[in-house]
Amino acid sequence: MTNTPSLFHRPALAIRLANQVLVVSAGSAASSGVFLAAPRRTGKSTFIREDLRPALLAQGAVVVYADLWANPTAEPGSVIVNAIRAALASNEGVMLRLAKSVGMDKLQLGAMSFDMDRIGLGSDVSLSEALVALSDETGKVIVLVIDEAQHAITSEAGIAALFALKAARDELNSSSHHGLRVVCTGSNRDKLAMLRNSKDQAFFGAPMVNFPVLGREYIDWFCEKVNLPFALDPEQIWPIFIEAGHRPELLGAAADLIRFDFEVDAETGPQLFISHVRHLAAEMNQVLLSVIHSLTPIQSAVLRVMAACEPEYAPFEAATLEKYRQALMRAGIPEAEAKADIPGVQQALIALQDKKLVWRAARGVYAVEEKNIVDLLKAEGLIEQN
Ligand SMILES: Nc1ncnc2c1ncn2[C@@H]1O[C@H](COP(=O)(O)OP(=O)(O)OP(=O)(O)O)[C@@H](O)[C@H]1O
Ligand SMILES: [Mg+2]
Incomplete structure (x- = not known):
């Protein structure tokens, strides 16, 4: 470390x-x-x-935290359900309420504790009922x-969980309970926006x-605590931090490189630190670039067109197919061979997902995985004009 x-x-x-x-003013979609x-x-x-x-805890809320990325193979719907189950399990009074609600009495509960599997999507106890029990028992607002x-x-299970949460939120935010707030984070605005943009989404209108x-x-x-053999001047480090995309790890890694460098002195140290940060940032882009440069012509065309069209990208429309064709020709494929048909595009999309360049929502909406990829394509002059 x-x-x-x-x-x-x-x-x-x-x-x-x-x-x-926590404080929602009248009429606010918050x-x-x-x-x-x-x-x-x-x-x-x-x-x-x-x-x-x-x-949030200090202000008297119950906080339930679900990290949908902690385990990439875990199904997102069950991660949400499990986080809620864990919050319930830590409160005996809530467990008693839930047990009663499914017809178990106190004695039975003592003998064979309430089975958490009974809470969840399509189970005996809905997420809404479970969260209501938690709210009523604690008398506190719940922040998920x-x-x-x-x-x-x-x-699909993830989508179902979001709908269940919408129902729970409507119920808990009524005057008879103590409120439910949902805070969602993510690294990609376009993707997050899909959770709130359409009326059939659970968080329609929520502020971004x-x-x-x-x-x-x-x-x-950082400059005060970094503990290198020489001082770093915040005036000098601040611009390089911006250049490195505000990523603290790059500063930490550059400092580590310097710690193992026994030749460095106060004279050259700060400049060396800065060049390490630059180098590390470039290295990260280099990895991504080599993935991009190893794409087949059709994969590359699909990625570039998607990046240019977001968020209105429609992968299989005739106009989009024509854009792929143009992109292929611009990449030097002769006109006679520049073909983009639906099965070919489908295959390319699957390959791009495998390479973690493209992300697919359950209902067939696609987005470029990270903004960084779009920035890099732009910097390389690879983005197609609309
Ligand atoms: N306040 C901080 N002080 C010091 N280091 C930090 C701070 N915040 C983040 N870091 C460091 O930056 C790195 C990234 O942090 P973190 O995982 O919180 O970012 P993230 O935005 O959630 O990343 P991801 O997009 O992968 O989810 C970690 O190594 C972390 O230790
Ligand atoms: Mg994170």
């Missing part, structure tokens, strides 16, 4: 966000939930776990935080907030 100081906290931001989540979006590796999960969760929430719409990335205060803190 790195010796870099552990964590920079943002308590003021956490309190402000917690207030926004009771639908709040969406926080920021690029990859900029500290979303860390902030939620280390700063926002404590702030779903990290990387866009994964919920990659499976640009989650603030780590700022200048983080850099002051």
Whole structure:
């Protein structure tokens, strides 16, 4: 592990966000939930776990946290259900209520404790009933935080879980209970937006907030704590942090490289640190670029057209097929061979998903996996004009 100081906290931001989540003013759609979006590796999960969760708890909320990315093979719907089950299981009074609701009496409950499998989608106890029991027993507002929430719409069970949550939210936010707020985070605005843009989505109209990335205060803190044989000047480090996409790991990794370099001195140190950060950032892009450059012509054309058309990308429409053809020709494929048909495009989309360049929602909507990929395509002059 790195010796870099552990964590920079943002308590003021956490309190402000917690207030926004908990206090819903009349007519505000915020009771639908709040969406926080920021690029990859900029500290979303860390902030939620280390700063926002404590702030919500301090304001008297029950916090349920579900990370849909912690285990990429886990089905998103069951991750949400399990997080809720775990919150219920930690409260005996709630378990008793639930047991009663399915006809078990106190004695039975003592003998053969209530089976958690009975709670969930299509089970005896719906998510809504379970959350109502938790709300009534604790008398507290419940905040469900779903990290990387866009994964919920990659499976039918995930979509079902979102609908169940919508029902639960409507019930708990009625005057007879204590409220349910849902906070969703994700790294891709377009994907997150799919959870809230259409009326049949569970969080229609929920506000999308640009989650603030780590700022200048983080850099002051980092330079003070980094503990290298020489001092780093925040004035110099701040611009390089912006250039590196506000990703703390790159600074940490550059500091580690310097720690193992015994030749470095106070004179050359800061400049070397900066060039390490640049180099590490370029290296990350290089990996991605080599994946992009190893695509087949049709895969590359599909990716480039998708990046150019988002968010209105319609993979199989005639006009889009024509765009692939144009993209193939621009990449040097002779006109006679520049063909894009539906089975070919389908195959290309599957391959692009396997390479983690493209993401597919359960209902056949596609998006480029990360904004970084689009930026890189632009920088390389590879994006097709509409
Ligand atoms: N406040 C902080 N202080 C110090 N280091 C941080 C802070 N926030 C994040 N980091 C570091 O940055 C890296 C990325 O953090 P984190 O996983 O929270 O980001 P993320 O935006 O959730 O990433 P992903 O897009 O992969 O979900 C981690 O190595 C973490 O230790
Ligand atoms: Mg994260």
